[in-house]
Amino acid sequence: MSTQATKDQSQARSHFDRGVQLGFILLLLGLWYAVTAFGYVSKLLLPSPQSVVQELSGLLTKSDFWFDVWITLTSIIQAYGLAVVAGVVLGSLIGQSKFAYDVFQPIFAGAFAIPLIIIYPMILYLAGIGPLSKILFGAIYGFLPVALAAMSAFANVPAKWRRYAATLTTNQWLVTRRVLIPAAIPELLSGLRISYVVTFASVIAGEMIAAFAGLGRVISYNAEVLEPARMYAAIMVVIAFAALVNSLMSRLQPRSERA
Secondary structure, X not given: OOHHHHHHHHHHHHHHHHHHHHHHHHHHHHHHHHHHHOOOOOOOOOOOHHHHHHHHHHHOOOHHHHHHHHHHHHHHHHHHHHHHHHHHHHHHHHHOOHXXXXXXXXXXXXXXXXXXXXXXXXXXXXXXXXXXXHHHHHHHHHHHHHHHHHHHXXXXXXXXXXXXXXXXXXXXXXXXXXXXXXXXXXXXXXXXXXXXXXXXXXXXHHHHHOOOOOHHHHHHHHXXXXXXXXXXXXXXXXXXXXXXXXXXXXXXXXXXXXX
């Protein structure tokens, strides 16, 4: 089969997959409309799509809501930045040593399996209610998948590549920059994507538990005052932003693999 035919087949499959995804979303929206229109579910549990859209249009015109969006986004960016820098640096150092990898990889993997929400009260006690506590919580949770991916990525660089690089230069930084990092990027991107998801979820959860502002606080407050349509509207904004960033990151991964 020619390269062009393979490419055309791949594009056709991609379009088919997108069509199935769109159809599934439309099916869910149709079911949502049906169960609310015929009164199968209480409006306190599931408001109608029309009321959610109406509340969403109202929220998008309020400056207070955009302030909450700004608070959440800046918190996520700071938490994710801390997680990525710390995870890549520490994970790459551990991954380049077989002894360190064998010692620390099981510890980090075990820690990631623990629901770290249990340490959030301690973070609140140390950092107080506010941006710092949720940033620290998000950074700690997001750090683990990045560190694990970096450990695995650097540990799995073929030994023959290392030996070949060593014959060209004795500069370890040059070897790391020219050989190890490019070889580790595809696997590392998977960890970065997972880290974004857990960091995002951790910041939102922190805002829902204890915060004065942010999208998580908007969701929890409207749940408390029995405003389900407004709560669902805020949830839609969170879903839209998470889906957008996740889509962008998923596009970067295949490009890195081809490179």
